[in-house]
Amino acid sequence: MSEPGVTEPDQQELAKLRNGKIFVAGHRGMVGSALVRRLDRAGCENLLLRTHSQLDLENQQQVLDFIQSEKPDFVFIAAARVGGIQANNSNPAEFIYSNLMIATNLINAAWKASVQRLLFLGSSCIYPKHAPQPMSEDSLLTGTLEPTNEAYAIAKIAGIKLCESYNRQYGTDFRSLMPTNLYGPNDNFDLKTSHVLPALIRKFHEAKTNDSDTVEVWGSGTPKREFLHVDDLADACLYVSCLPGFVYTENIDQRLSHLNVGTGQDLTIAELAYKIKDTVGYEGNIRFNPSYPDGTPRKLLDVSKLNGLGWKAGIELSAGLRSTYDWYLQNQ
Ligand code: GDP
DSSP states (O other): OOOTTOOOOOHHHHHHHHHSOEEEETTTSHHHHHHHHHHHHTTOOOEEOOOTTTOOTTOHHHHHHHHHHHOOSEEEEOOOOOOOHHHHHHOHHHHHHHHHHHHHHHHHHHHHTTOSEEEEEOOGGGSOTTOOSSBOGGGTTSSOOOGGGHHHHHHHHHHHHHHHHHHHHHOOOEEEEEEOEEESTTOOOOTTTSOHHHHHHHHHHHHHHHTOSEEEEESOSOOEEOEEEHHHHHHHHHHHHTOTTOOOOSOTTTOOSOEEESOSOOEEHHHHHHHHHHHHTOOSEEEEETTSOOOSSBOOBOOHHHHHTTOOOOOOHHHHHHHHHHHHHHHO
């Protein structure tokens, strides 16, 4: 039995990765740092990493020069401008511009430099607000999006379509993974810009430390969300990059344009809040504040495709919350 959060990828394909040069864009973020840990563990030693000040991914010429001179064999796009409901809702221009530029610059440069394989990461918010639940890959572009994160979602949909179009026209091997809501080490715990899970860890921890009698949770508490530990996502990234025969086909039924990755289970924000309250050991009250937006009512991913290809999430939410809270205590 392998340990939770580790699924062995195809060994022949993994050998190619081990022998190649791998560029992880966004290696300092929550996703990129988890990916670096996973690649490291898999014996991939030739990692190409650049900080934001060394390489501006929104600058087309810089990205092109960098990819053409370094000639990586594999590219993982873990870089993105991300944020919670409030940040997305208040800064749509920044979210659409940055994410479009990052995806366009890297995907086009990867094609020009004959990169063997690229993995693009999106998000479950690409699916319509009222898509049937759980949301399968086929729901893409079947309805209108949730308005609070429409700008971000459009940029991520463009990323999928860029990969698909380059595969179709140029025969590249550019793959896309759409993760559900993520959490884990190196998450953003800033209350104005973060997602719900790190925000609640911080709010409950501070309330416990300051002896406050109430913690405010935004919205009605009724929306449902699915949470995937970032180490599980990193494992899925390696697994999917090592899937043999993931090629563009004209047959839409066989085409693996993009794959969902999640746990297949969700819970209400209220249930999440009580779980985090227990994890932190806070004994006061919770007050829901409906003057904040709820966002989309539910976004549970249908993960049957990826499960059918042999990958399943391994980290239980309770264990993931515990280890993330421990990380927060050590790094806050
Ligand atoms: P979303 O999944 O794109 O909607 O992004 P979030 O993770 O930011 O929000 C998920 C849900 O949690 C929404 O219904 C929020 O209103 C709710 N929520 C409750 N308390 C908080 C909080 O303190 N911060 C954030 N970001 N969301 C919260």
